[in-house]
Amino acid sequence: MRKTCLYLILLHFTAIHLCAQNKEKEIESIKKANSDWVNSIFKKDTVALSSILADDIIFINSQGAALSKREILTMVSDPKRVYKSIKIDKIVEAKIIGYNGIIVCETATYRMLNGEESFLKMSVMNMFEKRKGKWVIVASHNTLLEARQN
Numbered sequence: 001m002r003k004t005c006l007y008l009i010l011l012h013f014t015a016i017h018l019c020a021q022n023k024e025k026e027i028e029s030i031k032k033a034n035s036d037w038v039n040s041i042f043k044k045d046t047v048a049l050s051s052i053l054a055d056d057i058i059f060i061n062s063q064g065a066a067l068s069k070r071e072i073l074t075m076v077s078d079p080k081r082v083y084k085s086i087k088i089d090k091i092v093e094a095k096i097i098g099y100n101g102i103i104v105c106e107t108a109t110y111r112m113l114n115g116e117e118s119f120l121k122m123s124v125m126n127m128f129e130k131r132k133g134k135w136v137i138v139a140s141h142n143t144l145l146e147a148r149q150n
Contacts, residue, residue: 082113125139
């Protein structure tokens with residue numbers, strides 16, 4: 001009986017350890033997907049961006065408008081919109097909850113829009129869902145923290 005109890009305790013802690021390792025691996029996966037999202041916008045790579053965004057994404061831009069996937073791709077590919085740099089300044093939080101992942105980060109963007117250069121500091125919350133073995137963004141909420149014309 002004593003050996004059985006010890007065995008069950010050992011099995012329990014092994015399972016907890018394996019789950020924690022898997023969560024860390026999944027957190028790294030959503031961080032990479034989040035980075036790929038930023039890079040695809042910077043490069044105006046709508047093919048890559050399309051694979052990162054879920055078809056049914058709920059996207060709220062910094063002005064509070066809801067945009068569809070098609071509207072996001074059209075906006076990014078607009079020739080009047082040129083991204084000089086986009087970077088993730090910091091990841092505030094990254095977590096996995098079941099088959100979902102959440103990243104809260106701050107981004108810094110320098111862009112040209114209609115010939116005017118501007119700087120945007122944003123707080124972004126992206127929600128990921130694992131679909132067919134791949135993390136995709138199913139919801140994104142963007143809050144403008146700072147904006148200035150250069």
